[in-house]
Amino acid sequence: MREVVLVLPGKRAFFAGLLVASLPAGTLAAEPDMEAGRALFVGATPACAICHTLNDAQSSGAIGPKLDEIKPDAARVETAIRNGIGQMPAYTTLSDKEIETLAAYVAKATGAQP
């Protein structure tokens, strides 16, 4: 009886360790958060969707270039969001994290990045 009590917690800790070790690598670091990115694309002020066509976000804005066609990589999207370009305003109220999420989302949604 005593042995069982001593052994179980160790096993639990081992499996808990495995779970923690296997989750973040695949889910957080590599894959863009598509849902959060899409929400920002239609929800930022002003919404990217007003001016840009992006199939993944079901937007058909025609003031800016069709993102599905120009397939910008994340760095290009990020530069446009931070600095603005032509008629597109700079987004000074988005956090770094939001800008990164949005940039990774657009790049992935247009197929610019696998």
Ligand code: HEC
């Ligand atoms: C008011 C309309 C408007 C809004 C809102 C807008 N854009 Fe743009 N965007 C434009 C226009 C116009 C251009 C083309 C500018 C030029 O080349 O002169 C552009 C260009 C771009 C480009 C290409 C940049 C390049 O290097 O050629 C990207 C990427 C982009 N926008 C992404 C976004 C994202 C992401 C958002 C939301 C955070 C957004 N845009 C919001 C109008 C807009």
